Amino acid sequence: MKVLGPEGLAGGEGLQLFGLLKLYLEQEPRFQPREKGLSLIEATPENDNTLCPRLRNAKVEDLRSLTNFFGSCTETFVLAVNILDRFLALMKVKPKHLSCIGVCCFLLAARIVEEECNIPSTHDVIRISQCKCTASDIKRMEKIISEKLHYELEATTALNFLHLYHTIVFCHTSERKEILSLDKLEAQLKACNCRLTFSKAKPSVLALCLLNLEVETLKSIEILEVLLLVKKHSKVNDSEFIYWRELVSKCLVEYSSPECCKPDLKKLVWIVSRRTAQNLHNSYYSVPELPTIPEGGCFDGSESEDSCEDMSSGEESLSTSPPSDQECAFFFSFKVAQTLCFPS
Incomplete structure (x- = not known):
């Protein structure tokens, strides 16, 4: 096995890879959601007027459906989730504003990641x-x-670490890259992103956990040895790694179980009734405006936990009644695509 590090690779490849790893590790803390804000959401009971973990997770599933529908890449989805979680960890958000925030996070991420023609x-x-x-x-x-x-919207995410670790590992082994599918690893990362608790994990640790679990299933001693050296080079704490590895393993088992409904991976097709089609033009803009969002002082870590900036307002919540044909441009039928599955 090659020596792990820049000296183990020919030319400037090693310097480039490990220089990028150093940069990612330095940037990692800047782009992690505030743990105090995430803990407040986790501790929030479900009711009609507060943001709870279930609503956050449902919104991330909506983001995944949007990225699937518009053909956006995994990077767009992961970045949109990062922007969403960082914002929610700073602000007290009412459920009625969450839909608008989710759409904004998707659009902001798409503009950063996607080619202009794909936005x-x-x-x-x-x-x-x-x-x-x-x-x-x-x-x-x-x-x-x-x-x-x-x-600071362009963030260093677990996906960045996942791709970088994957490249470093196969630069130091004789194994073929095909045996460790990036598509499968990305699908597993999406599964973790759909659970609020994994937003607390360091991106470097989450990526290592995913790779480690997958390598163990391959039973490749060579790759596992290199991955452990990567872990050491990244200065990942053993206890922290073990803690998150157990949670990731449990999450992946649940999503891989036969009881988990797998979506149809065919291209989504919209079926529009004649009455709906006749009303599309008139109903396109017939949506109520979002209530004005007052802004207060920014959250200060030295204040109490209840001092998060409040985005609530005195207006009534937006209508939650089922949309009629006249109110909808299309029927949002891709809820089936929100159920996660992994490529075989």
């Missing part, structure tokens, strides 16, 4: 997601999110 329009995303807001609401919310995150 969906704001109106298309509003229509497909059935978000009860207007384009002006989206623009205003995007500004709020960007300001609260200090315009």
Whole structure:
């Protein structure tokens, strides 16, 4: 086995890979959601007026459906989740605002990651997601999110570490890359992203856990040895690694079980009734405006846990009644795509 590190690779490849790893590890803390804010969400009981873990997880599943529908890449989904969690960990968000925030996170991530020709329009995303807001609401919310995150939207995520670790491992082994599928690893990462608890894990640790579990199933001693050296090089604490590895393993077992409903991976097809088609043009813009969102002081870590900035307002919540044919541009039938599965 080759020596792990820049000296183990020919030319400038080693310097580039390990220089990038050093950069990722330095940037990692800046782009992690505040643990105190995530803990507040985790501890919140379910009711009609507060953000609880179930609502956050459901919104991430909606993001996954949107990325699938618009053909966006995994990086767009992972970045959108990162932006969402960082924002939710800073602000007290009411459930009625969550739909608008989710759409904004998807659009902000798509503009960073996707080619210009692949970025969906704001109106298309509003229509497909059935978000009860207007384009002006989206623009205003995007500004709020960007300001609260200090315009640092392009983040270092677990997906970055996953790809980098994968490249480093196979630069130091004689095994073929095909035996460790990146598509499968990305699908497993998406499963973890759909659970709030994994937003507390360091991206470097989460990526290592996913690789470690997959390598163990392959029973490749050579790859496992290199991966352990990668773990040491990344200065990942043993107890922290073991803790998150157990949680990741449990999550993947649950999503891989026969009881987990697997989605149809065929391209989504929209079936629109004649009555709906006749009303599409008139109903396109017939959505209520999002209530004005007042802003207060930013969350200060020195204050009490209840001092998170509150995005609530005195307005009534948006209508939650089922949309009629006249109110919907399309029927949001891709809920089936929210159930996660892994490639074989």
